Amino acid sequence: MSTKIKFTKDDEADSMDSSKYQGMIGSLLYLTASRPDIMFSVCLCARFQENPKTTHLEAVKRIFRYIKGTTHLGLWYPKETERETIVYVDSDHAGDYVVRKSTSGVCTFMGCCLTSRFAKKQTALAISTTEAEYVSAGKACQQALWMKKALIDYDIRLDDVLIMCDNKGAIDLSKNPVQDSRTKHIEICHHFLCDNIQKGNISIEKVAFEDNIADIFIKPLKRELFNYLRLGLGMDSDPPSSQ
Structure with a gap:
């Protein structure tokens, strides 16, 4: 689009x-x-x-x-894949031109395989990009914890799940949620992100915006970036083993 x-x-x-x-x-x-x-x-x-x-x-x-x-494109799930689980998260601040709410985008990978993804409009208005990204990171934390519990049924136990975010302010806030005039309005329910980081259940790191695969779920992109992120989803015309 x-x-x-x-x-x-x-x-x-x-x-x-x-x-x-x-x-x-x-x-x-x-x-x-x-x-x-x-x-x-x-x-x-x-x-x-x-x-x-x-x-x-x-x-x-x-x-x-x-x-x-593009009927030749499809998602590929090779038999042999790594167990490392990574969650990409991003938000489109005030991207809805009707109600001006932000949209959260989250996608989860096990190895090179896309296992889950969603894009959902945030329930409250975010007054800054950092707030929108922080709320989205909280959603990603929920997804990461669910993935950890689900994998236990398959006798796979992860030490922690890595969350990749492209907003430094949200990352800093998740590691040190200072309650000042700029952040105290954020609902307490989102601060469990910091709690789970401190407990070692998850970790969060910065990713370059052009490598954040979650972007493809929340905003229109230029053709070159769209094609690049589409490949990052694992969508290709040939299985990975034949490349």
Whole structure:
């Protein structure tokens, strides 16, 4: 999706049949299970199912054209893979142009294999990028702890799970949640991130923004960066063993 597109409910374009639009969105949402690269675009278009406009329909058609041109791509899960688990997290501060809320994006890898991912709008307005990133890191912590517990059933025990974040302010806050006028408004429930870091359940490190794979789930990207992160998801036309 183009980085210049900014959808709003007050679009001056003509309205269209909502049932047709909802059917197209439903089909695309089903497809996101095996095509995580379209998740952001599909979820963005899905926000306007109540009163879709022709501009929204054009964006949906563009997604279908993209899928038609990339049917050779798929997620690969090789038999032999490392057990190291890494969680990538990012947020799009005030990226929703309707309610100005931020979106959290989280994806988990075991070795080179994508095991889980989600993008969810934050419930409260974040007044800074650091706050939005910190709240997202809290969501990533929940995902990391769930992964640790789930792997115990397979007799795999991880010492800690690494969370990769591209915001230095959020990383510093997670390691030392100073309660000053800039941070005391953040809900206490998000500070369990710091608690789990101190307990050694997780660790958090900085990743360059262009290497943060979670970006692909929360914002429109330029073609070169999109293709690079899509490859990072493990989507390719050939299995890793044949490359």
